[in-house]
Amino acid sequence: MHRLTHYRLCPRSRSLRLAAGELGLALDAVEQEPWAIGPQFLAVNPAGELPVLEISNGPILCGIYAAAEYICCDLETSGDSHTPPLNLFATDPEDRAEVRRLTDWFHNKLDREVTRELLFEKLYARMKKEGAQGPNPEILRVARTNLKYHLSYISYLSDQRAWLGGDQLSFADLAAAGHISTLDYLGEVSWQDYPIAKAWYQRLKSRPAFRALLEDRVPGMPAIASYPDLDF
């Protein structure tokens, strides 16, 4: 079985778990706390970043870019068949470019402007014992302001299309969902202000691949009550 090294609230890891679920790919998952990355992990991925996916009798894929493209675009030839085949990076090159543009948007822009900051301030810093004085209110304020802009963008895209990247479910949806589900866990998403984005998230949340994520909990940092609810 393929072996995933992830952290339960890591948005990039979450998007890979969702993709594996959609593709019917079973993963043997082990956790690595992002605030406690040491020499053993760095020997595998010197970038010090999650996720890492070790393909059974195959390569070790470091980081979401290499791992997502590999399991979605390259692994299909290896005998994992689906009916109908699910291509999370689209088949048409122009559609694929749009999926990649949005994947980059969520995994880099949204990550940098919102998720990374909120995860660090609210969780990782505390776990590292660096945040004895609590989160920095100015960083929280900026990240929350940025999040409004991103939720509006998700609403805009969902209003134009069946899914964020186009007519079909794509890795762009899963990348977005990796971040939004973590932000929802932390109680950062004011769903009542974004009904269209909410409808998009509701559809994703109802998919079987999402179930495992909705069961994740962090000791000492409970999820908001509506986190696992399909009707939220």
Add this chain to the structure above:
Amino acid sequence: MHRLTHYRLCPRSRSLRLAAGELGLALDAVEQEPWAIGPQFLAVNPAGELPVLEISNGPILCGIYAAAEYICCDLETSGDSHTPPLNLFATDPEDRAEVRRLTDWFHNKLDREVTRELLFEKLYARMKKEGAQGPNPEILRVARTNLKYHLSYISYLSDQRAWLGGDQLSFADLAAAGHISTLDYLGEVSWQDYPIAKAWYQRLKSRPAFRALLEDRVPGMPAIASYPDLDF
């Protein structure tokens, strides 16, 4: 002809110009100053990021991820033939994963830890008239310390392999070169400390695709004297 919107010292734009050069793809280039991005540019790429590549009779590719994958992997079917065909993302899936891991390393990790900071402090802030008091010495110090680590990593990779991503020239080399060439322009690379990385850069610098980059100059911010020299 395809139309590239770039900035001359933008590392991601540079890697795309190099890839286009290697692939024999002619581009009609227009500049967008990164410190002066306005509504007109945002209407095309709401992420506000360079490069943007408008494919003739084709899609508009926003950002380096979508643009590089498209011209290297998807555009080849459209009649641009090469002998032998140059595949900058490798043909074997495992090799391709390694090219993508390193592309992500240079365009995201090196960018975040070094190039973005130095470009902003030394050039963009001044152009925006935000840096009247000059660069922040603490930010410069941290970015320069980080750069040492990245140059060591380039040395390590070059010592193991013919090119950074493997046996063949790949987009990983061009991504790295996009950043290193900008840092070299700014006089930030102490080549005498990194002879193996220097030999790698020398080989790249000698390629015809590199010539246009070596002619770039920013008014009011001269390149170091050895910037265009193949023997530096």
